[in-house]
Amino acid sequence: MNSNIPVSMQQVWGWRVIWHLFLVSIAAGAYICAFILSLVYPQHSRLFMALATLAVVPLLIIGIALLISHLGAKTKVIRAFCHPNSSWLSRGGIALLVFLVLDIVHGSLPLNAPPPTPWLPFLHFVLGIVTSLSALLVLLYGGMALARLRSFPCWRSELLPLLFIVSGLSGGLMVLVLLLLILGIAPGLDVRQPLILALQHAGYVLVIQGIVLGCYLSWAKGLPAARGYALIITRGAYSVTFWVGVVVMGILVPLGFGLYAAYAQIEGLLLIIFALELAVFGLVGTLLLRYVLVSAGVSSALSVEGNPVTLPQNARAPTSHLVRYR
Amino acid sequence: MTADHRDQTIVLQQGQWLYSFCLGCMQADCSTRVLVKDGVVANVEGHPGKVPPGMGKVCTKGVAAIMSLYNPYRVKTPLKRTNPEKGPDIDPGWVEISWEEAIDTVARRFKRIREEDPRKLGIWWGWGLPQSLLIATRLVDEGGSIIPTSIYPNAFGTPNELNSRCLCAIHYASNLVHGHHAEGISDLQYCKYLIAVGRTVGANTGTTHGTLRLIDAIERGLKLVVVDPRFSPEAAKAYRWIPIRPGTELAFTLALLHVIFYEIGRIDEWFVKNRTNGPYLIGADGLYVRDAASGKPLVWDAVDNRAKVFDDPSLKDYALFGDYPVDGATAHPALHLIKQRMKEYTPEWAENITTVPAATIREVAREFMEYASIGSTISIDDYEFPFRPAQFASSGRGAVSQRNGTLFDLAGKIINLLAGAMEVPGAVTGNRNPHPGPWVLQPDQDGTVTPFMEAVGLDFKFPPDHISMSEFYPHAHATPYIMVRAILEPEKYHLSYEFEAMLNCGANSIRSGCDRELFIKAYSKVPFIVTFAANFDEVTMMSDIVFPDHHFLEHKYARFYMVSHQNIDDSVRGLVCAMGRNAALEPLHNTRSVDEVLLEIADRVGFLRGRNGINEYINRAFRLTGDNRLELDRRYTIDEMIDRRVKQMFGTDSGFEKLLQEGGLYRFQTPGKEGYNYYYWPGNKTRHPIYFERLKMSGLKMRKNLAEHAVTIPGWKDQEEYFQFFDAIPHWITPPEMKAPPEYDMYACNWKTSLMRHGTGNTQENAWLAEIRDTDPYELYIWINAVTAAQKGFADGDEVCVESPFGKAYGRLKVTQLIHPEVVGIAGCYGSGTYMMSPEAKKGSHFNSLLSGEEETSIDPISGSITISPRVKLYKVDGKGKKR
Amino acid sequence: MTRYAMVIDLARCVGCDTCSIACKAEHATPRGMLWNRVLKYETGSYPHSRLHFLPMICMHCAEPECEKACPTRAITKRVDGIVVVDNNRCMGCRYCVLACPYASPRNLDKLGSYYEDYLTPFEKMGFARHKAGTAEKCDFCLERVERGMEPACVVSCVAKARFFGNLDDPGSEVSRLIKEKAGFVLNPEMNTEPSVYYLPSVRGDR
Ligand SMILES: Nc1nc2c(c(=O)[nH]1)N[C@H]1C(S)=C(S)[C@@H](COP(=O)(O)OP(=O)(O)OC[C@H]3O[C@@H](n4cnc5c(=O)[nH]c(N)nc54)[C@H](O)[C@@H]3O)O[C@H]1N2
Ligand SMILES: Nc1nc2c(c(=O)[nH]1)N[C@H]1C(S)=C(S)[C@@H](COP(=O)(O)OP(=O)(O)OC[C@H]3O[C@@H](n4cnc5c(=O)[nH]c(N)nc54)[C@H](O)[C@@H]3O)O[C@H]1N2
Ligand code: SF4
Ligand code: SF4
Ligand code: SF4
Ligand code: SF4
Numbered sequence A: 001m002n003s004n005i006p007v008s009m010q011q012v013w014g015w016r017v018i019w020h021l022f023l024v025s026i027a028a029g030a031y032i033c034a035f036i037l038s039l040v041y042p043q044h045s046r047l048f049m050a051l052a053t054l055a056v057v058p059l060l061i062i063g064i065a066l067l068i069s070h071l072g073a074k075t076k077v078i079r080a081f082c083h084p085n086s087s088w089l090s091r092g093g094i095a096l097l098v099f100l101v102l103d104i105v106h107g108s109l110p111l112n113a114p115p116p117t118p119w120l121p122f123l124h125f126v127l128g129i130v131t132s133l134s135a136l137l138v139l140l141y142g143g144m145a146l147a148r149l150r151s152f153p154c155w156r157s158e159l160l161p162l163l164f165i166v167s168g169l170s171g172g173l174m175v176l177v178l179l180l181l182i183l184g185i186a187p188g189l190d191v192r193q194p195l196i197l198a199l200q201h202a203g204y205v206l207v208i209q210g211i212v213l214g215c216y217l218s219w220a221k222g223l224p225a226a227r228g229y230a231l232i233i234t235r236g237a238y239s240v241t242f243w244v245g246v247v248v249m250g251i252l253v254p255l256g257f258g259l260y261a262a263y264a265q266i267e268g269l270l271l272i273i274f275a276l277e278l279a280v281f282g283l284v285g286t287l288l289l290r291y292v293l294v295s296a297g298v299s300s301a302l303s304v305e306g307n308p309v310t311l312p313q314n315a316r317a318p319t320s321h322l323v324r325y326r
Numbered sequence B: 001m002t003a004d005h006r007d008q009t010i011v012l013q014q015g016q017w018l019y020s021f022c023l024g025c026m027q028a029d030c031s032t033r034v035l036v037k038d039g040v041v042a043n044v045e046g047h048p049g050k051v052p053p054g055m056g057k058v059c060t061k062g063v064a065a066i067m068s069l070y071n072p073y074r075v076k077t078p079l080k081r082t083n084p085e086k087g088p089d090i091d092p093g094w095v096e097i098s099w100e101e102a103i104d105t106v107a108r109r110f111k112r113i114r115e116e117d118p119r120k121l122g123i124w125w126g127w128g129l130p131q132s133l134l135i136a137t138r139l140v141d142e143g144g145s146i147i148p149t150s151i152y153p154n155a156f157g158t159p160n161e162l163n164s165r166c167l168c169a170i171h172y173a174s175n176l177v178h179g180h181h182a183e184g185i186s187d188l189q190y191c192k193y194l195i196a197v198g199r200t201v202g203a204n205t206g207t208t209h210g211t212l213r214l215i216d217a218i219e220r221g222l223k224l225v226v227v228d229p230r231f232s233p234e235a236a237k238a239y240r241w242i243p244i245r246p247g248t249e250l251a252f253t254l255a256l257l258h259v260i261f262y263e264i265g266r267i268d269e270w271f272v273k274n275r276t277n278g279p280y281l282i283g284a285d286g287l288y289v290r291d292a293a294s295g296k297p298l299v300w301d302a303v304d305n306r307a308k309v310f311d312d313p314s315l316k317d318y319a320l321f322g323d324y325p326v327d328g329a330t331a332h333p334a335l336h337l338i339k340q341r342m343k344e345y346t347p348e349w350a351e352n353i354t355t356v357p358a359a360t361i362r363e364v365a366r367e368f369m370e371y372a373s374i375g376s377t378i379s380i381d382d383y384e385f386p387f388r389p390a391q392f393a394s395s396g397r398g399a400v401s402q403r404n405g406t407l408f409d410l411a412g413k414i415i416n417l418l419a420g421a422m423e424v425p426g427a428v429t430g431n432r433n434p435h436p437g438p439w440v441l442q443p444d445q446d447g448t449v450t451p452f453m454e455a456v457g458l459d460f461k462f463p464p465d466h467i468s469m470s471e472f473y474p475h476a477h478a479t480p481y482i483m484v485r486a487i488l489e490p491e492k493y494h495l496s497y498e499f500e501a502m503l504n505c506g507a508n509s510i511r512s513g514c515d516r517e518l519f520i521k522a523y524s525k526v527p528f529i530v531t532f533a534a535n536f537d538e539v540t541m542m543s544d545i546v547f548p549d550h551h552f553l554e555h556k557y558a559r560f561y562m563v564s565h566q567n568i569d570d571s572v573r574g575l576v577c578a579m580g581r582n583a584a585l586e587p588l589h590n591t592r593s594v595d596e597v598l599l600e601i602a603d604r605v606g607f608l609r610g611r612n613g614i615n616e617y618i619n620r621a622f623r624l625t626g627d628n629r630l631e632l633d634r635r636y637t638i639d640e641m642i643d644r645r646v647k648q649m650f651g652t653d654s655g656f657e658k659l660l661q662e663g664g665l666y667r668f669q670t671p672g673k674e675g676y677n678y679y680y681w682p683g684n685k686t687r688h689p690i691y692f693e694r695l696k697m698s699g700l701k702m703r704k705n706l707a708e709h710a711v712t713i714p715g716w717k718d719q720e721e722y723f724q725f726f727d728a729i730p731h732w733i734t735p736p737e738m739k740a741p742p743e744y745d746m747y748a749c750n751w752k753t754s755l756m757r758h759g760t761g762n763t764q765e766n767a768w769l770a771e772i773r774d775t776d777p778y779e780l781y782i783w784i785n786a787v788t789a790a791q792k793g794f795a796d797g798d799e800v801c802v803e804s805p806f807g808k809a810y811g812r813l814k815v816t817q818l819i820h821p822e823v824v825g826i827a828g829c830y831g832s833g834t835y836m837m838s839p840e841a842k843k844g845s846h847f848n849s850l851l852s853g854e855e856e857t858s859i860d861p862i863s864g865s866i867t868i869s870p871r872v873k874l875y876k877v878d879g880k881g882k883k884r
Numbered sequence C: 001m002t003r004y005a006m007v008i009d010l011a012r013c014v015g016c017d018t019c020s021i022a023c024k025a026e027h028a029t030p031r032g033m034l035w036n037r038v039l040k041y042e043t044g045s046y047p048h049s050r051l052h053f054l055p056m057i058c059m060h061c062a063e064p065e066c067e068k069a070c071p072t073r074a075i076t077k078r079v080d081g082i083v084v085v086d087n088n089r090c091m092g093c094r095y096c097v098l099a100c101p102y103a104s105p106r107n108l109d110k111l112g113s114y115y116e117d118y119l120t121p122f123e124k125m126g127f128a129r130h131k132a133g134t135a136e137k138c139d140f141c142l143e144r145v146e147r148g149m150e151p152a153c154v155v156s157c158v159a160k161a162r163f164f165g166n167l168d169d170p171g172s173e174v175s176r177l178i179k180e181k182a183g184f185v186l187n188p189e190m191n192t193e194p195s196v197y198y199l200p201s202v203r204g205d206r
């Protein structure tokens, strides 16, 4: 690293928050993607929506549970909704709750009631829109919660929430892929078409994701206060995870698999392998992306009388390294 | 406001504030108040009445005392050892015993020793001392001036009053030149230019009051020059930081003198002629030329062109330079000789030795003389004083605790004297406290200031009485490292008796001294060691009987302000002050007051009552008169004794009770002009020695005495090595450090910090102080200059061993720009402790393991000080301390 | 109006950490929790190098990022400008810990005692005032301030490097010092409008 200002990475938000962000984003992404796919490909609409609404529930619940487990005073979690007018965390909390409820409502709505009910598809549509909006908010909140921190110049870019949204969507598609694969095991169910569709769109989204990621990092590299952060990711402590995990495993490989599978129209076992590869690698990449971007966060140096003063390593953690007594 | 904050308010309101004073460091004189809530000490603050010298402040250690009070590693009950094998980390096989058994055992033993030969008991004190007035309080001679010996050892009858202040023998020059203790005080109210060499003026250790006064002075415009191998907190406030090669301050100072004499050429002639012995004629033997009839020293009257006695009323002008014929021989004014001697010490010469650029030396000399504004006066309370707002502050540990340290300090005094900057406003001054009297600056029969304390010199006796060999080091501050050598090799040191017992109070030379292994060996050889202990430090672990001491916050007590060390300034001049401490709580453990135990022992042994008993010495040391005097045959409690002293100082309507209610009683008895000693001895009424004839005399006397008994100074193969120091003019002597084998390519240096000044108040185990120092980027590390580190291939955080010819210290490197390239720095006195202490004590590096008190390699023969900046080498080690 | 403020004079501060310990004693903060910390850093190269001290506490921002970030409204800014954390409301999400540009709040992961199986009476008493898992920070000693006392760190600072007063009163000592000695805040670009001002470590006239 050629920056001579020592940098210290945040140690405040750790794996629980990262897993939380990962799980809720892929849940939200899965829902949104499924909804969009079901609009574009009405023939698969039931399948997509059923899978999405089903998957969202456990993902969200585990995600929320992880967040709660991160809290120091868990019993006070109910207060998380108190401050939506300025706190992105509060907004996120509300969004999560709303999304969860709507998703359950949506999921439990009968697909076609015995006496034909013409208003039902419309209800599905409206509910889908509303739920998607809440899911979008869930997708947005993680990125915004970071991007609104003045103390972390490295995150202060609209590109970060955008990146989180895009990667949430790609992750969501991968969830769908995984679920379709599982469903495919059931005899008599042909999931090939929807699978190809999901793979194909995952590929498109990954292209966008790669572009946004590149833009974000080059933005960070160009900003003096965020340069150290960009370097930690691309050349420093997180470089291996980043290049191998996020770029190759999380973007390039699944992108290749996805597009190839879609355009080569492969079938059978090969398709299953490709899809599995894409979903697993892609999801790991989606997780690692969050891991790297969140863990490497470098807060702004203090500037004192013209001198940049780095806060000590543990600035935001309790200070003591005391050994145990007795 | 939320519920929680309301709770907090209640917590505060339910408490009770009690007056107290602090024992977080050797100073032990900051008045405080202690918040007690439900029997728990909840807070410590400065006394709101701003009682001096603490002035309502309390520092890190004073507040952190809460944690040393509740420290679970304290000594909680009297103990006796059952394992005869002794060592700091050897299980003593402690057995808990009753107070009665402990006191009885000690009293019987002491009684036998006292009957046999009282010299066989050594009473050893350190800076846990402010817990005992009986040991701490100095005696007063017939003339009313204090002498360097205290109540308890005298009443017992032993000359062996020992202490571990061996790394700070900084008093001789001040005792000689100013005639007062402990050393010159900075007149920070007026000083404009202060050169502090290897010492703190207060801020380095964040001491109360000293810090404030220095910072105020700097705010007012004082220019501070810091000469120190490391960048200190004061350097951060300084106008110049001059890093210097350790132990070469004498060369730096001699070069300053050279510049003043040969390049600036202007000195305060009036002052030198009238207020120093500079005009005294010196004969070929280096001694005063004396008038045959009166025996008085002669000076040369430059107008009448003949020699006259120094106080001849017909004197018109003194000659300072030239050759003058007296009784057929040629004599020279002392100043002439001093100037001559400085000729060779050019700044270029000094640059080579000190690494301080010659240009810097010239600039500093010039600035100093300019700021001294020779000739100017100041009127204080309508009294006109010479005004010399410049000070060369030399008397600090860093530069004085060196082989050439006393010569350096003396040379520093000469700088002040040449500028007329002594005992006048703005300059280095003395303190008439606590015992006012004409003795400060009082001239002796030669017209020069009467020497005081360590400058007086101990009478020679053979075989020596003192186990620490004071007879061979008559001006020494303390030489415990010679004591340990004498214990181990009694014949070599001509000892006519062997030590039977040691009584130890708040001292720990194994940790804070030198020659760690020798000390341990010697302590093992002493058959009976009794310790008043706060914790299981090395000495406690080697003891036979352990008396657990109160924590000071539990100790209802009093303290009488003593002018002590350098962290004081003009604003405490003339201060008479008593501080009272209420017990903040019942003792947590089975502890007792040191003094009460000492009184009980004295009574049982039989030196409490009657002539030369404790009571009589109390009368003398406390200066009790009239009704306040103790009857010699009664048993008093320490509280009663304190009460008498308070009444003696502040009148019969005062007393201990009143002191406890008010926390502090004080007055300034020499306000305004009376604060300056010049006022009492103006004009040519007294003279400071600028030519140190007395030092030369001490050497001559020693030669004579040795010859008489046909002995040599033990430990010095080459006796001339020893005697070359006893000269009347400071001169350069190449220290052994500069001749060290080339493998020792660096120096080590050490300093006190705001978190650790001494082990007083048990700072080494304190959990709060530990918490701060653990997060500090400098405190526990071994400092090394960045360029040196790069050259040697060291990096930040490397595990290293620092090795001197005498021992090793281990630690982690801090690569920094804040230290001289040839120096490794280690702060405080960390890295030592025993397995029964909190693990905190052992953290960090133990600087003192690098030190030795070996005579020829390490001792300054005048002050007895050891060299605290030894040559060292540095190498990387693995986790187990093995060389890599 | 009252807006409490502190001025820390870097020309006077000697980096002694008395403030840190005084704060610790005043608030009985558990092991590891320091509301006041003194940063040390060096500049320049030998022999023109320099050591600097920077005492850091909560800046009691007029536009507190922590308050905006806090989802539970545990952090509030009082009318007198003091920003407080109510540990009864805090859920311990540590978002404020990230949000503060001055790294002031910290999460008290647990009520850490100094000795493993021993709670000193002082800690026992003090622990009642803290809640494990919640965020904590300097509260400008509001319980002292409300009773007309100065904050503990101000009272104890041995160098008198700290001053406390009302920023809204142009005649107050703090306002005067800021004006006369070119007081500045840290990282003004954060736009949090801190109420803690620093005075330059080297005075303009020297
Ligand atoms: N590395 C290093 N060494 C130094 C110094 C340094 O700055 N750095 N300074 C040197 C100087 S200047 C001096 S004067 C000496 C001082 O050296 P000492 O006078 O030996 O003082 P300490 O080493 O502080 O030891 C004091 C001992 O007293 C005990 N003690 C503390 N509080 C109490 C109490 O309340 N009651 C009782 N009964 N005992 C108590 C503690 O156990 C502690 O070990 O150290 C010298 N050694
Ligand atoms: N309040 C309070 N005041 C005290 C004390 C206390 O406990 N409390 N203790 C008192 C006692 S016992 C003493 S001895 C004095 C000690 O007071 P000082 O004599 O001021 O001793 P230190 O604080 O150890 O500072 C020594 C300085 O010398 C520097 N130094 C080290 N080696 C060298 C060297 O080779 N050359 C030069 N030029 N500098 C060097 C160090 O960096 C450090 O800055 O303080 C006394 N004052
Ligand atoms: S530790 Fe020393 S300087 Fe500090 S408050 Fe106590 S007595 Fe005063
Ligand atoms: S107490 Fe005062 S001088 Fe000491 S570090 Fe704190 S602010 Fe600075
Ligand atoms: S300094 Fe930080 S914690 Fe304090 S008010 Fe400002 S933003 Fe909040
Ligand atoms: S940790 Fe507590 S105070 Fe901080 S943002 Fe979360 S809920 Fe608010």
Ligand code: SF4
Pocket: C022, C023, C024, C026, C027, C035, C036, C057, C058, C137, C138, C139, C140, C141, C151, C152, C153, C154
């Ligand atoms: S103002 Fe009070 S709470 Fe804040 S740092 Fe100072 S002492 Fe601690």
Ligand SMILES: [Mo]
Pocket: B165, B167, B168
């Ligand atoms: Mo000392």
